[in-house]
Amino acid sequence: MPAPQNRVAIVTGASRGLGKGIALALGDAGYTVYVTGRSVAPGSHDLGGTIGETAAAVTERGGTGIAVVCDHRDDAAGAALVEQVRRERGGLDLLVNNAFAVPDDITASGHFWEKSLDAVATFDVGLRSTYTMTWHATPLLLDSAARAPLVVNISGFGAVCYLHGPAYGAVKAGVDKMTHDMAVDLADCGVSVISLWPGLLRTERTMRVVDADPDLYADSLPMMEHPELTGRVIAALDSGPDGAKQERSGRALIGAELAVELGVTDVDGRVPLSRRELLGGPPTYSDAVVR
Template sequence: MPHPKDHRVAVVTGASRGLGKGIALALGEAGYVVYVTGRTVDPAAHDLGGTVGETARAVTERGGTGIAVACDHRDDDAVAALVAQVRAEHGVLDVLVNNAFAVPDEVTSGGGFWEKPLDAVMMFDVGLRSTYTTTWHAAPLLLASAERAPLVVNISGFGATCYLHGPAYGAVKAGVDKMTHDMGVDLAGTGVSVVALWPGLLRTERTMRVVDGDPDLYRDSLPIMEYPELTGRAIAALDADPALKQARSGQALIGAELAVELGVTDVDGRTPVSRRALLGGPAGYSDAIVR
């Protein structure tokens, strides 16, 4: 399915719902061809609804081209097939957004880590490992697209440096940030950029279900909650600035701060508010390189 060369081609993982869906929709509004990946193909299969097909259709309705690909990012063969499909259909990959994440409900229930089911370790498979393996499989296509200044975005978060939902969650986010730093070292000079991006408190289906259950508790948080599309808008703006994304390659960035820097507003016109003052910011790393 050929497209004009001025269309940017993106892959957004874990986009049946939530943040991934919002990113995909925002990229669709910006005219991207968006490969929407995820495991959900039947809306009844998940209590929050949503499917890769629904997101892909919404991307097209927003002005882009949505392509649904059912993909379990724990399955390396499935990820390899995804990249092969993008190569066969477009020959380039401009933006890879590693968003897929599996978070058991119990992780956010409070209590010590030993009081939560051990299946919390699934976050290491879909969240940390999947970010690495998807980028590994996509790297040859990204490098072959270097003249188009490709961008890899690894979704991370404030849990990388503050206590948030416990040690397993935090280890994943900290790992994604360090992985991004080290990928930036390896990608230096190739024309491919990589950043980790920290969204704020999001108006996802999962979060809003909690908010609707106790609106008084979240009354003060609602005015500064971000729509999932904000992250996608920030990604599109960063992707449109080759010099800036090269300068920031290897760094972890707070999404709200990046949006303000690039003049991006949320879908309701608000200027996003950084949570740095409350939760802290990204960690720094040594400049030493040992190969």
């Protein structure tokens, strides 16, 4: 599925995990992908992966990968990234806000007050960074309005169920509401914005846990999504009719359900299963607008 008009994308936090999977899937679709993150030197992170390796893989898959070092806690770094895209490509068609801080003890057992305060990092790289990157990028997206740009904010089921504690849940719920409100402001501007909920992912972090106790996760493993599935869904929505993006703008969407709607399968050909029945579904918001 070639990217129409050589579309240009930014995927934040793409050294590894979901961000890498999204970037690779966009590479398959022919996008120019600006891959951001902080991991530059091989072996610098215990889970592996660097922005350079991801960018090279994007190019190998048929796209054009461009690695950009960016600490998404730093507003100036985000502004510089957008300016680089403007200078080199002249416009931006797709922004994927995926960067997220993952404290070491976020999945540890115990109550929130028994864990470290490192959980607050998720507010900086997760909630705040989604806002600031979109703030910096919107003028460039507006310059590309004729090409129906799309913003995808990565959220998840933690917005509506207890998952990893109150900090994690607050970030995901905040991203969904932010998406709704951004869509209100962008409604007449030709830019669509959605919040996307992946399922349980086969990331390096998750598989390290699974590999440590395979019997415990034997039932869950067949239902796990490959990180590239989310990228495939994004590429299908972005390259489809403009109206398909516009009618979904402002909504939180479950990735597996959107995949079925768009006819997208996982990398192994499986049709993904929604976790709505087990974990809950996206919220709805009032249509009232008070300015």
